[in-house]
Amino acid sequence: MQTNEKKVLLRIQDVKQYFPIKKTHFREKQKYVKANDGITLDIYEGETFGLVGESGCGKSTFGRTILQLYPQTHGEILYQKDGEWVDLKAQDRESMRSLRKELQIVFQDPYSSLNPRMTVGQIIGEGLLSHGMFKRGDGAMKDYIFQIMEDCGLSTYMFGRYPHQFSGGQRQRIGIARSLALRPRFVVCDEAVSALDVSIQSQILNLLRDLKEKDNLTYLFITHDLSVVKYVSDRIGVMYLGNLVEVSETGELFENTMHPYTEALLSAIPTTDVNDRKKERILLEGDIPSPVNPPRGCKFHTRCRYCQEVCTQQEPEWTNVGKGHYVACHFPLGRKEK
Structure with a gap:
């Protein structure tokens, strides 16, 4: 995903974050909650990368794993400092403590985080x-x-x-x-405005944008609100059940949606535009599957209206469909001939 024009600040490679579940009896096989299940991503210096998805899909866990509040189960998280790559997982306690000055977080709940x-x-x-x-x-x-x-x-x-x-x-x-x-150079904004009234949200979002421009900050902006992420983000990643299913520049994602899950999320955005209200509202049937035992093949196939046989058996590959637009889908929207 790297280009010559942009400097990669954080390089995440095949990161997995599994949490063990307490066994009910001695001989039971150890099970895990697969909160993040193989995420690969570059975050560029000076950008706001928006991360969206349903509650429980692993967004907050991913942000905290990047900062090593949860050391990852598998994979690499590399941070570019003074022209060299620093493996965050390999740092000892004191080294990581000094790096935390550059890697910060704004927590979701303003009532319990102070x-x-x-x-x-x-x-x-x-x-x-x-x-x-x-x-x-x-x-x-x-x-x-x-x-x-x-x-x-x-x-x-x-x-x-x-x-x-x-x-x-x-x-x-x-x-x-x-x-x-x-x-800091990098800040994780973990649902930083979700607990606030709408009028206050806009003030905080404007503040974050102003501070970013002033200090050349890089944000990972985690939210479940696509209308908010559209306003603040340069690129957006869509997460489902611990995996990224689509990543694109913001304008491209909204104009040329490729993944059925993203399509459903966009259809749920409230609007006052009469023409937009005529668009089809896509309802996702059923609950999100268990992260302990996710479905075989494409994890979204149990709720996807375009599902075919291959979706139930084979995991889709991460594919570049042009303009830095990546999608994990056997049948990307607009490319049904595949």
Whole structure:
């Protein structure tokens, strides 16, 4: 997926993340929840890569695995630092700790991700002290935190107050300020706006875009809302049951959808456009299969209206259909002659 014009910041190769299930009896064969089941992806420096899919498909697990909050079961996650590739899994605790300054996360829930016993200044300053950017008691640190707060749309009077005194939108801004205070290169935004009101969502999305342009940040933006991801993303990946099924630049994905699952997701986007409302609404029948025992062949075949015999037996290959557009489907939409 690499091109000469873009620098790859993170290279993910065949990453699997399996979680063991507790056995019910001694001789039972060990089973695993296959949260991520062989993901290969390049994330380019300076881009926002949107990751979408139903709840439980492995999006958040993937983001946390990249940051080594969950060490991967299999595969490689390579981070390009100073022109060299760093294998994140191979790093010891201290080496990974120093890299976390450059690899940050904004958590989904602004209510539980902040320590209620710490003030806003302490929350934002904790990482600065931990990574040695300032020494405790340094007056310059307070000025720096004030600047970060202003950049994130927070008033400086909030410095000595506690999280419970703020709204959800303000708390999420505090979480963003905590992550960006370390001047990271890569940030995982894990459902960063899903817990917020629609009016507040737009403010946070605009803030993230402004900060990205200012500091040349790279985002992995995880969400289940395609209308949101369309607004913020340069490229979009669609995940189903632990696998990527389609990856494309944002405009290309919406104009030339190739995977039946993506087609169904796009059909569910609410719209006020009369012409769009005339389009067919595609309903996915049945529940998402178990990640412990996924279907043979294409994992989506149990819910796909285009399913044929080969789909039930053979896993589809990851195929480039042009313009950096990749799809895993035996019968991509628009190419039924295959």
